[in-house]
Amino acid sequence: VSASVVGPIGVIGGMGPLATADYFAKVIGATTADDDEGHVPLLISSDPRIPRRPPAILHGDTSPLPRLREIRDRLVAAGVSALVMPCNTAHYWHTDLSADCALPFPSIVESACREAAARAGAGSLVGLVATRATLAARLYEPALAALGLRPLLPDDALLDEAMLPAIADVKAGRVAEAGTPMARAVQALRDQGAAVVILACTEAPIAMSTAPAALQALCIDSTAALARTTVALWGTLNR
């Protein structure tokens, strides 16, 4: 392939691997292609050897940023034309990772919030399913506010007894067990007035895949939103 061919889209993944695989499948699903050649080229780093994000944000433990930079730079050196990172919590470092990198690097947060705004009217309450670190860092608040939306956060009990156990189940491969607590979390946010619920952790859509259809219909899948952004970006890169 000559130098004029557009490089693949680089994926900073492995946080966790199942969420990265889910993102990959959703990019394929969001593509209209009659054969192999119509699909979006991806170069996916699914390397889970990245310091844990929540303890770094919440307790000042080892920052994953140097390792994320290293993975990013390897993808750039391998010729990618853009970057994505299908992990919400890691978007705490998105500004750092995109500041010294000239490539397009769309944010999963902005992708999800745009889809929420398209679904819910201005002033609507938007429930958030996320890790404690994503919530503590207020990763979603600026993007929601810019679109005229109000965040509805889970309280500590809902976080500790439903969302976080479900997320941990998915990371350990116990997808079936994750369904019930995650559905309970989404239901609770709906009961508190959420017009839509953003699954603002890439493990959450995997947990919700076995939930009742009515609850799934209430949700904005951040992984799917980033996948759709990826397919659209690939279109613009090839224009």
Place this chain on the structure above:
Amino acid sequence: VSASVVGPIGVIGGMGPLATADYFAKVIGATTADDDEGHVPLLISSDPRIPRRPPAILHGDTSPLPRLREIRDRLVAAGVSALVMPCNTAHYWHTDLSADCALPFPSIVESACREAAARAGAGSLVGLVATRATLAARLYEPALAALGLRPLLPDDALLDEAMLPAIADVKAGRVAEAGTPMARAVQALRDQGAAVVILACTEAPIAMSTAPAALQALCIDSTAALARTTVALWGTLNR
């Protein structure tokens, strides 16, 4: 990560993308891990811009080998410690791709044949679900013979009316439509005396995922076999 850390396993994929995503999911499924960090690091090239394999083998059309070498070399330059290629037909070039590369590069053909031998006794008939190119190139015959197994190939009618349409359906994302013709192909091989049937095309296990359990139980999934080989290889690389 320091230079002493073992590089990820490189995946030459995109042939097609859904098969690569299936391989990725099967590596995760074959891993015992309680959290992100226990998973096998992968660097996956899912770049479908590779000249089509069947016309190159069957009609001498543009060879994909230069492009496969280029993708391989990019993965090697990015620091991978081993290579795999979850596409059976592309293994026509496996010898070329591994001859001038010092990294471990286990073959999907050998992985699948080992699992067939573990399941079927010496002298057993082993049915093959594969592309016409894989069959014409006799990619499976030497490995089966070395294990004392006898190949059972589909005739042209079964290939043209069941296997190839099902494979094309998966490549076009029509997974549900692929189930019936693929199940018919496996059933036909069983009726002709196959003790086991190797799904020797990475689209075939995706097509078979909706087939009756009894037919699925007859099959050796080449994608899953390569995934298990990958997890075992990662163990040895880290010993």
